Amino acid sequence: MTAMSQVKVDPFTIEIVKDSLIAIGDEMFHALARTSMSPIIYEVLDYASGLTDAKGQLLTQGNGVTGFIGMLTFMVKETLNKFGEEGLNEGDIIIINDSYVGGGSHLSDVGLVMPIFHEGKLVAFSANKAHWTDVGGKDPGSFSNDATEIYQEGLQFPCVKLFDEGKLNQSVLDIIKVNIRFPDLSIGDLWAQVAALRTGDKRVKELCEKNGAEVVQASIDHHLDHGEQMARKELAKLPKGEFYAEDFVDDDGFENGPFPIKVKVTITDDKFICDFRGSHPQVPGPVNCTYTGLVSAVRTIFLAATNPSQDVNDGVFRPLEIITDPKSILAAERPAPVSIYWESMQGGADLVWQALAPSLPERLSAGQLLSVCAVTLSGDHHETNEPFLIVEPSAGGWGAAKGQDGARGQFCIGDGETYNVPVEVAETRYGVMIDEYSLRTDGAGAGQYIGGAGVTRAYRAMTDKQFVSATFGRNKYLPWGLNGGEQGSPNEFTIEKANGEKDGPFGIYPRYPLNKDDVVKLMTATGGGYGEPKKRPAEQVARDVKNEYLTVEQAKEVFGVIVNEETFEVDGLIGRGA
């Protein structure tokens, strides 16, 4: 404890400064989205930004997706580790996307870190991390579902200075420019990231000038302690003991797999320990996830199980411990490919979720689509003849929970404040038409509360020589039901060619060629159900039939309700007990 943090400040000033810090994080976050050049950032919000203290402890993070929660801290700590406080100067900006250290996910997610000084003293860091449309590598969009080593996945930025005391390192920028596709987009995004960092820098300095650095520091300490206290209060409410789950990651894109993964969750009065030892070692294909990726995923479920809507900072995660084997599929090391790391990462989160869900029905639901269901589609635009590139996640079905049906057509837990691309926008911008964007009402995930329907989105190619790559995990191991609810359906996609030929369904497929009028039909999972289907009120089942969420046959066979096809009234019950 330093003398500084013992400064006595009245509780309200501390609170006001703390709120200012959160507002700064918020401002930085919105600044980035509004100036970005790439749909992956401004629609999908596949980025995070925030502030840490001088030691790299997260103070506030604006998130578009859950997948980045925790990564900023590691980026800053790596910066401190490499340069030391004395090696950092006012105006420096560090670029880092190393997958294995420093908060790495895959290379597409590029991080920037800026130290903030007040009167010559390091007081905080402003940091962000955003998914660039392209960082080079073997395939357009960079992340590749058939990479075998990291070198195929794009440029690596090993924590180097992009700005040195405010001066741009032009050489670094020049190297980036010639090594990436769509440099206008990614360099545009780089400027947006820089602008957001500088906003944070400016605001924190203003805060220090107004209140004094000591007061700001005291407020930071209070803020972190407050986060911890809130988390511990929630931890106290959780059931104590050991909880287990095992599942599989489908495959690695090379038909290896399935890969078993497992967890033991231990909850005590003051700890929440997730032990993933015994999970499969890292694999040849790019489904490997690095340790920090796993940390982010587990943090997500930790928050879901404790208090999903609290302000997030590193204090909140103090009770959390995560243990893995080295070189595990959940903690991969150089040079394992990691392009589609989210499959294992979400797999890790899902394990903790599965382990706790039966004991925490008020907080957790049945299983959901879980996979980002990432699609890249490239080719030439039919009007402009310019190349286009779609990089997007797919919405799907969520799991039902005690007291509620699963949400229909939502992005997976790893995404978040993620927006689909409107049909009218997609058809203007890309060389495609969309034949259908509808709910996939396959009747899976039956239960007292039913799983949310997945989504069908069908792209029709408007020119020849387009390529679609899709990574739809949870294709073989389906969203799980809870407490008697049935499991959901697989994520999958099929090809319907102009000549009537059909191909698929597939889970992971790299670069499937499409010619004009070929259609790729992307179908996401329906989530798992909660409770026994025969406990669903008969009138509700009849309503589901009327709404075409269920067929008459499903109502009868699965729910034991005979529904009149004309009037949609309940005509009788079968096997539903007294």
Add this chain to the structure above:
Amino acid sequence: MRVATDIGGTFTDLVYVDDNGKVGVAKSHTTPPNFEQGVIDVIEKSGIDQQDIETFIHGTTVIINALTERKGVKTGLITTKGFRDVIEIARGNRPDLFNVRYKKPVPFVERYLRQEVEERLNQKGEVITPLNINQITELIEYFKKEQVEALAVSYLHAYKNPEHEQQTVELIQQLWPEVAVTASHEVTKEWREYERTNTAVLNSYVKPIASSYINRLNNKLVENDADSFNYIMQSNGGTTTFEQAKKTPINMVESGPVAGIYGAAYLGEIIGEKNVIAFDIGGTTAKCSLISNGEVKVSTDYYIEKDDLNAGYPIKSPVVDIVEIGNGGGSIAWIDEGGSLKVGPHSAGAVPGPVAYGQGGTEPTTTDANLLTGRLSPENFDYQVNLESVKQAIHDKVSKVYGLTEEEGALGIIRIANANMLNALKLISVRKGYDPRDFTLVAFGGGGSMHAPALARDLGVKKVVVPVASSVFSAWGMLMTDLRHDYIQTYINRLQDIDLSELNNEWNKLESQAKEQYAEENVKEEEIVFNRFVDMRYSGQEHTVKVPLAGGVINEETIKDVIALFHELHEQSFTFKLVEAQTEIVNLHLTAFGSVQKPELQKFEVENRPLESALKETRNVFYENEGWVPTKVYHRDLLVPGMKIEGPAIVEEPTATTVFYSEQTLSVDAYGNLLIELEVQ
């Protein structure tokens, strides 16, 4: 005589200005569900002769209430084949990131009432599949059977070519004239099918409600022999006729609140302040909006029920940009599990209200804190105030936790409430690239004048204006409004190779549309004032910047100017510009005002009276660093132009209290507005 009535949650306000510029005010209780009765009541209470009313302007919460209370009618939706679920999938986003039990907003139309027809346009508006008329006929039968009362029609790319929607609506009106119907292109011509569909659906959902309300109100007015021109306040800060309001009621969703913002802009114009921050504190919320160079900002990025945890429902109709937070006089102070003091968003409301009301409230509120620190006097309340119970509540719920005195705890509540409001004010100013020092804060609503001078100090604003009739200022603002219609057309084109004749043609089309609409509303062509804006961005970006554009024929020079201005505004908003990047237009935005002759406001006589004649009392007020200080309190009614008061001091009027601080000086202008200025140091 011009008369404005504004329906609020508790009171229906009336403000009038007669032909001599004299302003009068009345208040009566709001009378749900027959809100029109409250309007008639307040007219009677004001004592004005209804036959003297030439212009009657009305602000109403009927639309927003029908939406949030789900009191609209059973509505059906017709969409392009393959897309009936767009309204349920929505955008797939989830603000409540870490909640695996997230509940997405339930669509206003259940799935069996969402039906598809064969038809398809491409992105250029060309017909790919012709409209299948037979299916529509069948659907009408289906919807009749399901006892639907309203229909919405929304087809892909209808913003580009409305032909199929128009044909569909014509057929519906022919075969089923009683049903209320809205085509998406009638309410918005912007792209993004979910947002447009939702807007069309919500418009239909409230259409019968709006018609019946407006008809009832109109009948009441006619009953009383009023022979006035009647207008309704829209969310864009302008008015429209009763007839038009029945067609697009969704444009009234923020009918009441925006009038105060517009009023602040108008007041600014009168007193020579072009840059204004309008700031309104009510019982449960505080609202603010920034007016730069006299221009009230209007956008279509509006949602209902959207917050940090919920995705809400988009409404793509033009709404004045307002930031609203859950911090008003009745906001409750509480301590979270981690021991932090919070104020709001929960409110004690009108019932039971703050502890001070003695109506059963037990949770301390901002109002209670203002009372305990001497900023308010027990005499300011309609109720018998028990100061001891206020002290007890603040002690138990706040002070005790921190080991502080009651007044220290109360001051903490005020400081936290101010910090919340300050963040909102920064959001619309500093964070948008504006320097607050260039702005004047116009404070109104029941609590605006209480907090504004303290906030002005922190924000760096040099002048605060507390207008006459500040507690009914929204209604005052309505008196000063013009008719206004917004026409927004998505028109994606790069500036570099833009076709000038086509662009000019588009503007002409929008302007003739406006002229036609005003002709229907009996507004003469020479009374119409056009303003043009383009929503612009760098190619590849999504978010746009609104850039004003000169009227008349557009030539290469105009294009150059608008690009230059765009770079400048982009830099102001986002700290950087990309002078070499391609720029493009996303929307053309035409605002058309039907300007109205407004009465000149009466000026006060300058009297040579000593300040002491306005002194009410001296009472102790508790300040942050000084503690208890005897502070002079003045009657606002007795203040006249020419008087000057050094802070700290208080000015009271029956429905509002102004508290200002050391280094601030209060004066009264010729119209009776209070001006509080920071002393130049």
